[in-house]
Amino acid sequence: MAQGSRRMVSGLGRIACAIAALLLCAVAMGHAAAATKAATTKAAATTKAAATTNAAAATKALSDKDCLGCHNLKANAKLQARPVSVYVNAETFQPSVHSTLGCVSCHSDIHAFPHPDPVKPVSCAGCHPNQTSAYAASVHAIAKRGTKQRFPACLDCHGNPHGMRAKTDPKSRVYPLNLPRTCGTCHGNAELAKKYGFPDVYGLYMDSIHGFALTSDGLLVAATCASCHGAHDILSRKDPKSRTFPENVPATCGTCHAGVQVNYLAGAHGKAMIAGRANAPVCTNCHTSHQIAQVGVVNWQLKTVATCGNCHKARLQSYRDTFHGQVTELGFVATARCWSCHGSHEVLKASDPKSKVAPANLPATCGKCHQGVTASFVSYEPHPNPHDRRQNPALYYAALFMNLLLLGVFFFFGLHTALWLARSLTVGSRGKDNGVSGEQ
Amino acid sequence: MNSNDSDRYYFRFSLGQRYLHGLVMVTFLGLAATGMTLRFSERGWARWLAETTGGFTAVLSLHKFCAVLLSAGFLYHIGDIFFRAIIKKDRGLFFGPNSMTPQPKDAEDLFKMLRWFLWMGPQPEFDHFAYWEKFDYWAVFWGMAIIGATGYMMWFGPFFARFVPGYLLNIALLIHGEEALLAVWFIFIVHFFNSHLRPEKFPLDPVIFTGRVSNEEYQHERPLDYSRLSESGTLEMLRSDPPPRWLKNFSRLIAVVAVGIGFFLLALTWIAFWSG
Numbered sequence: 001m002a003q004g005s006r007r008m009v010s011g012l013g014r015i016a017c018a019i020a021a022l023l024l025c026a027v028a029m030g031h032a033a034a035a036t037k038a039a040t041t042k043a044a045a046t047t048k049a050a051a052t053t054n055a056a057a058a059t060k061a062l063s064d065k066d067c068l069g070c071h072n073l074k075a076n077a078k079l080q081a082r083p084v085s086v087y088v089n090a091e092t093f094q095p096s097v098h099s100t101l102g103c104v105s106c107h108s109d110i111h112a113f114p115h116p117d118p119v120k121p122v123s124c125a126g127c128h129p130n131q132t133s134a135y136a137a138s139v140h141a142i143a144k145r146g147t148k149q150r151f152p153a154c155l156d157c158h159g160n161p162h163g164m165r166a167k168t169d170p171k172s173r174v175y176p177l178n179l180p181r182t183c184g185t186c187h188g189n190a191e192l193a194k195k196y197g198f199p200d201v202y203g204l205y206m207d208s209i210h211g212f213a214l215t216s217d218g219l220l221v222a223a224t225c226a227s228c229h230g231a232h233d234i235l236s237r238k239d240p241k242s243r244t245f246p247e248n249v250p251a252t253c254g255t256c257h258a259g260v261q262v263n264y265l266a267g268a269h270g271k272a273m274i275a276g277r278a279n280a281p282v283c284t285n286c287h288t289s290h291q292i293a294q295v296g297v298v299n300w301q302l303k304t305v306a307t308c309g310n311c312h313k314a315r316l317q318s319y320r321d322t323f324h325g326q327v328t329e330l331g332f333v334a335t336a337r338c339w340s341c342h343g344s345h346e347v348l349k350a351s352d353p354k355s356k357v358a359p360a361n362l363p364a365t366c367g368k369c370h371q372g373v374t375a376s377f378v379s380y381e382p383h384p385n386p387h388d389r390r391q392n393p394a395l396y397y398a399a400l401f402m403n404l405l406l407l408g409v410f411f412f413f414g415l416h417t418a419l420w421l422a423r424s425l426t427v428g429s430r431g432k433d434n435g436v437s438g439e440q
Numbered sequence: 441m442n443s444n445d446s447d448r449y450y451f452r453f454s455l456g457q458r459y460l461h462g463l464v465m466v467t468f469l470g471l472a473a474t475g476m477t478l479r480f481s482e483r484g485w486a487r488w489l490a491e492t493t494g495g496f497t498a499v500l501s502l503h504k505f506c507a508v509l510l511s512a513g514f515l516y517h518i519g520d521i522f523f524r525a526i527i528k529k530d531r532g533l534f535f536g537p538n539s540m541t542p543q544p545k546d547a548e549d550l551f552k553m554l555r556w557f558l559w560m561g562p563q564p565e566f567d568h569f570a571y572w573e574k575f576d577y578w579a580v581f582w583g584m585a586i587i588g589a590t591g592y593m594m595w596f597g598p599f600f601a602r603f604v605p606g607y608l609l610n611i612a613l614l615i616h617g618e619e620a621l622l623a624v625w626f627i628f629i630v631h632f633f634n635s636h637l638r639p640e641k642f643p644l645d646p647v648i649f650t651g652r653v654s655n656e657e658y659q660h661e662r663p664l665d666y667s668r669l670s671e672s673g674t675l676e677m678l679r680s681d682p683p684p685r686w687l688k689n690f691s692r693l694i695a696v697v698a699v700g701i702g703f704f705l706l707a708l709t710w711i712a713f714w715s716g
Contacts, residue, residue, distance in 0.1 A: 372598040
């Protein structure tokens with residue numbers, strides 16, 4: 001009887017072992033097949049259940065508790081001695097986005113204690129295949145492949161995997177209000193930027209209207225790095241598929257600035273861009289990419305006149321010869337600048353009847369500042385070129401006359417003055433008087 | 441020449457003429473400083489000057505303020521000429537030794553002066569106004585008329601454009617600026633030298649500030665004027681006390697300040713002009 005019962009007990013034990021083994025197999029298979037978080041969660045739950053029900057079992061089915069038994073001990077000298085920290089803080093892990101998963105969901109090569117050392121690096125691809133493949137094609141991953149240097153991978157942006165938060169969680173490193181600082185870890189480090197040749201733009205962004213809206217007002221709608229560059233799929237701006245490739249910029253900015261995008265595309269610059277004209281300006285040519293200032297800022301308004309002049313060189317030169325240009329050059333915005341007359345996003349050629357500088361619209365355009373504007377007044381040339389006889393013959397000849405007048409006067413009186421000075425200075429040595437009479 | 445001669449002084453300029461010169465001098469410096477700031481607006485000093493003055497609006501207001509004062513002086517002078525010509529029937533105003541009108545003697549004097557420069561003959565004997573003084577006068581006269589007219593055209597642009605085409609405003613700015621540069625450089629080089637800085641006068645001729653010229657100097661510099669006035673007895677009517685010390689010191693101060701500002705502006709505009 002006793003033997004029979006022993007047999008029975010051992011039989012039960014065998015069954016229990018078989019169940020545990022089956023469960024483990026199921027768990028392992030679950031891991032292999034786990035493409036979605038839900039599946040993994042289910043599997044993890046199963047693991048936990050299995051671990052609990054089989055606590056007494058001879059095979060070690062690991063629970064989080066088991067892992068944390070070692071890994072939550074900061075003072076564990078053996079753990080501390082390792083080159084890479086293997087410390088897991090249970091308190092930060094608990095509220096993290098991955099806390100519903102068990103340790104072995106990610107560390108899937110660990111089945112028992114003691115576990116192999118070293119363990120395999122965790123792959124995020126198992127649960128996040130789209131993000132991982134997007135990353136693999138991104139400029140970050142490409143840069144990584146090109147060199148043996150350490151380039152940002154998942155954890156560099158998302159932070160400690162055991163304390164990782166959802167991107168909607170204000171404590172997440174990729175929460176919109178925190179993202180610039182995260183990217184700035186590298187893109188705000190001038191030394192690193194110089195060493196590896198990537199842009200050091202964090203400071204520029206933080207001083208921009210976008211950065212200001214984000215940091216000063218905490219606006220979640222303010223554009224952050226990812227709004228323009230994307231997150232995992234960041235491409236070089238030279239890549240035609242990139243959100244920041246020049247021809248894609250209007251659409252990227254238009255995600256938020258939809259009205260401006262419509263005006264821009266209807267304007268001369270937008271049309272040129274659509275026509276594929278090289279150097280057709282997009283948003284960033286005038287507004288810059290990271291340093292984007294509020295358009296009311298005086299310094300920006302003054303600087304942007306020169307920006308228009310990057311392409312419209314002769315027009316800028318002739319503008320500078322006018323009162324408008326002189327005041328602007330002096331550093332004041334009290335007069336007309338390029339867009340005061342031409343408009344900004346909706347800028348159109350003068351030949352277009354809808355243009356602000358079309359002849360029929362000039363009285364209204366000049367009239368924005370000047371009171372009592374007449375049709376005669378608008379024959380004023382805001383871009384005069386005194387060297388161009390055909391544009392304005394009167395101006396050409398006036399300039400010629402003035403030049404000759406100045407030349408003539410200064411030539412004659414320069415000579416007169418120089419001769420007089422020389423003669424007066426030599427009076428003492430050669431003349432007997434004070435210059436009333438010279439040599440007879 | 442007895443010992444008393446050196447203490448004798450005669451009035452060369454009336455108080456009105458001295459005040460007029462003072463007004464022209466002060467407003468001219470003001471107009472030059474504010475105007476050249478705008479003309480060479482791309483220079484660092486221009487921006488600094490504009491900032492320091494209190495911004496562009498302040499610069500332009502000062503420019504217009506000086507312009508109005510100078511215009512008033514100009515109109516006063518025109519009025520004075522009409523008054524002297526019509527009411528006082530001053531026949532010597534438009535022709536003769538006391539007139540500002542250029543005359544054959546001026547051409548002769550210029551020719552003789554050039555010969556003197558080259559050690560080819562004696563210095564000519566001058567009358568009440570030497571030819572370079574007449575040139576100074578007409579340069580300023582023409583300058584005020586041209587710069588003033590173009591300035592008011594731009595100030596009231598839309599108003600003037602009712603009568604003339606708007607593109608004349610382009611020409612107005614061109615002439616305003618070029619003529620101003622001519623005036624500024626002419627005054628700060630030629631006038632300063634001819635009237636004050638040439639070795640015979642250095643460092644300044646205070647006559648325009650004190651109004652008085654010494655007997656010796658008068659006789660020496662304008663012998664024709666001197667002898668004619670002596671013979672007609674008019675000279676004694678112009679007899680004055682020696683310039684008081686405060687006036688002499690005041691003249692020096694004014695001259696140093698004016699020449700200083702002038703040279704400073706000359707240097708700034710000269711460098712700005714030639715460095716493009």
